[in-house]
Amino acid sequence: MNVEFIEALEQLEKEKGISKDILIEAIEAALISGYKRNFHSAQNVRVDIDRQTGLVRVFARKTVVEEVLDPRLEISLEAAREMNPVYQLGDIVEIEVTPADFGRIAAQTAKQVVTQRIREAERSIIYQDFIDREEDIMTGIVQRSDNRYYYVDLGRVEAMLPFSETMPTERFRHGDRVKVYITKVEKSTKGPQIFVSRTHPGLLRRLFELEVPEIFDGVVEIRSIAREAGYRSKVAVYSNDPNVDPVGACVGHRGMRVQNVVNELKGEKIDIVRWSDNIEEWIANALSPSTVLSVTILEDEKIARVVVPDHQLSLAIGKEGQNARLAAKLTNWKIDIKSESEANKAQEEIMQEEVPLETTENEINETVEGTENQE
Incomplete structure (x- = not known):
């Protein structure tokens, strides 16, 4: 490696936002493994890359001891002091052991490490960008599909649109532009995975935000x-x-x-x-476009009993119960809908079932007179 390599790292730092020092430290760590693997060394070594020139050197690290048991890891006090008289027992001595052809290994390893780190950094940047866009809307282009997903190009990454998250009425082809709602962003070994939806209520909310300035x-x-x-x-x-x-x-x-x-x-x-914060009014509004005559609230059971004109009963309920079902989901209340005639009939039946609890004064007098005549 040379000065041009250091300049390339500095350029990467500017373009990709990856620290030069972090890259060099990663290369140094990788070169230690490369040295031990290629030169079958069990020594403790340190690799140093000069931050200015790019010069790579390998140093064996040995501990100063009185008696050497493993010359790969230890050095005697006498030998250490021949190198520098200040060494004491327990100190670490570094001896340069850079192989003659280590530059080739260093260049290959550096390329692999830099490529990997660039890929990791780009994935991290994409992840950070998209994790902040969860629950947001984006426009993408459909690229392809398999038996489970449409793959939508969002610029720097492909998002996955499950078939289950598409509307029954739509099918996409390659090149179709589509707005999608980002539901989940996950990290994976292959980079960030972005899942999107066309059925989520959040898509509807974001579309209205785009269309309605208010x-x-x-x-x-x-x-x-x-x-x-x-x-x-x-x-x-x-x-x-x-x-x-x-x-x-x-x-x-x-x-x-x-x-x-x-x-x-x-x-x-x-x-x-x-x-509306008025429950009766709120439930009546939710059943739009049907007209509502009355709403009776049962708080304990969270049930709303609604009466509508006879001719609007089917409108209030909707096709296959859709209008009533959506109104219940919108208000979070169970809604029981009756027509006006049904409600009146039910009320009459209740009135007929009521038994008088008191006997009138005339009825009492007639009973008394009848008893006296018999006597």
Whole structure:
């Protein structure tokens, strides 16, 4: 190795952010193993690389003893003092043992170590970049697929999109651009593994943040999301500014904002509802687009009994129960829906089953008079 090698390390430090000193220390450690392997040495050795010239030297390290039992590891006090009179028992003496052709071994080892460290550093940088982007959205390009994953190029790394995390209504081909939600970043022996999703509710949240400046700025908040990916979602929004309509902000002029989100999700229907701290109002809003006549709350059982007009019962329940199911997921309440006629009929049955607990005064008098006549 030479001055050019040291300059190359300094260049790597600037470009890759890998410390030159750390690289040199790693090369020195690797050269110790290389020396022992190639020269069949059991000595304790130290490898030194000059930080200015790149000159590599190998030193055998021996302990000063009175009686030498293993000349590979020990040196007598007399021999040590011939080298330097200041040596004492127990001191370590270093003797240069650099082989004549060690430069070739050093160059090969250095190349391997530097390549490995560069790879490790790049993996670490990628991992740090992406661990900070967990629960964030990115745009990638589909590269390939196997029997379990789509592989999406995110620039410096390929992310894995499991088939189970794609919407039933979508299929991707090579070259397709797609927005994905980063769910998990893991370290592995092959570098960072990034897992992404198209079905996670977080994707819907991030898409609205991109489309609605009021959400990005914090004026409008998304309080809750319920999603059946590819089919229908409900988003509950709240405004911190009484002058800003949260639903209108998310829908946008002529519905453009929400339509952009729908297009990205391949036509998934999205209901935007107003969040309220009043439970009855909140549950009624969650059942949108159905009209709700009344909501009765059973706090202990966390059940909401809802009455809707007869002609809107199917709308409130939704296809295969989807609307009611999403509303329950959105509010975290169990919702029992009845039509107005069903509710009235149930109320009449309850009234009929009630038995009077008191007898009227007339009934008492008639009973008394009847008894007197018999006597």
